[in-house]
Amino acid sequence: MKEGEILMTATRSRPLSWLGVVLALALLATLTTLSGSAGAASSTLVINEVDYDQPGTDAAEFLELENVSGSAIDLDPYSVELVNGNAGGAVLYQTIGLPAAILASGDVYVICANATTVANCDLDVTPETNLIQNGSPDGIGLRLGATLIDALSYEGNTGAPYTETSGAGLDDDASLAGKALSRCPDGFDTDRNNADFGLRDATPGIANSCPTVTPAEINDIQGAAHLSPLAGTSVLTTGIVTATRSNGFWMQDPSPDSDSATSEGILIFTGSAPTVVVGDSVQVSGTVTEFRPGGRDLDEPDDHGAHLAVRGSPVDRKRAACVDRDRLRRSRAAEPGDRGRRDRLGRDERHVRPCDRRNRLLRVARGNARAGE
Secondary structure, eight states: OOSSEEEEEOOOOOOOGGGSEEEEOOTTTOOOSSOSTTOSOOSSEEEEEEEOOOSSSOOSOEEEEEEOSSSOEEOTTEEEEEEEOGGGOOEEEEEEEOOSOEEOTTOEEEEESOTTTSTTOSEEOSOSSSOSOOOSSEEEEEEETTEEEEEEEESSOOSTTSOSSOOTTOOOOTTSTTEEEEESSTTOOOSOHHHHEEEEEOOTTSOOOOOOOEEOOHHHHHOSSSSOTTTTOEEEEEEEEEEEETTEEEEEOSSOOSOTTSOOEEEEEOSSOOOOOTTOEEEEEEEEEEEOTTTOOTTSOOSSOOEEEEEEOOOOTTGGGEEEHHHHHHHTSOOTTOHHHHHHHHHHGGGOEEEOTTSOBEEEETTEEEEOO
16 A cells, blocks of 8 residues: 555444555444444435424424435425323334325425424425424334335434434434434435435435535545545445445445556445445445544544445446456555565455456465456
C-alpha cells in the first residue's frame, strides 16, 4: 500500500485494499446488511422521514414515504401502522390505509395530521394533533398487504417486528422546531434504523436535508497519486464483495477503468463481523479519510455516519476474485519505508489471484500461473 491508505467511514455491501484505499463502515458496529425484523431492505416503498414531536402541542406531525423502486406504484394495497413500544412492546394504536394513488418512481408521499400546518401533505388524517406518539420507544410499520416491508423504531427498540436492528439514539427533539428524523441519502435503506435516520431539518414532500454526497467510482476514490483526491469528501460508491474478514470486507469495481495507476478495489471496515457474502453487489456511502497502517489499528472505528446497501444478486465468484497480473505485481512491490503495507500484503494477498488477458482466473501452482476454467 502507499504510505497512507484511505480510511472511508461509510448508511442497506471486493478485495484489493492494499492497492490504496480503505472504506470504514463505522458507528461502532452499528451497521448491518440484510438484517432486522422487517427482513431485507425494502425495494418498493420505505419510510423516508417522520416528524413526531414539536415544541408545545404536536400540531405539525407528518411522515413521508418514498418509492425506491424503478417503476410507479399503486399505494392502494399498502398501509402504515403506528406502534406503541412502551417497555419494549409493540401495540398498534392506529392503522392508516393508503388510497388508490399512483406514486412515480423516486417520488414521495406525505401523510400528515393537519394539512394547514404541513407543507406538501398528500393525505390528511386524524387526529389533527398528537397523531404520532413521542417515543421512548415507539415505532412505525409499513405493510404491503400482510407483509411488513419497512419499519422504524425511535427513542429505543420497539418490540418485534418493528425495530430494524436498533433505534437507540433516534430522538425528534421537541425543543427544536422544524426538525425531523430523515433518511440520508433519501430512500437509502440498510435495515438499521439508527444508521439510516438522523435528526435534520424537516422537509416534507421535498428532498431530505442531507449532506452533499459525491457519486464516485472506486478508482476515483483511490486516485492515481500518493493520497486520495477525495479525502474529506462524502462519497457514494458501488462494488462487488470479493472477500470478508472479522471486521470488514473487500469490494471491487466490476467495470474497471483503463488507467493502470488507479486501483479498482477497496477494504470496507465495519468494526464487527460483516453480514455480506462474497459476490454481493453493494452500495456504500461515507467520508473519505486517510488511514496509515502504522499509526492506527483498523479495529478502532471512526465516529462518522455509515451506510451500506446490498443492491443485487451474487455475481460470478471467479470474476470477483481475480485482478490484472501487472496491477497485482505492482501492489506487491511495497514502497520504501512502508512496512505496514508489506505486512498487510503478507496477510491479505491470499484473497486475490491474477487474471489472464481475457480476464479469466489464473490458477497458481508451484509458482506458475496458468488460466483456470
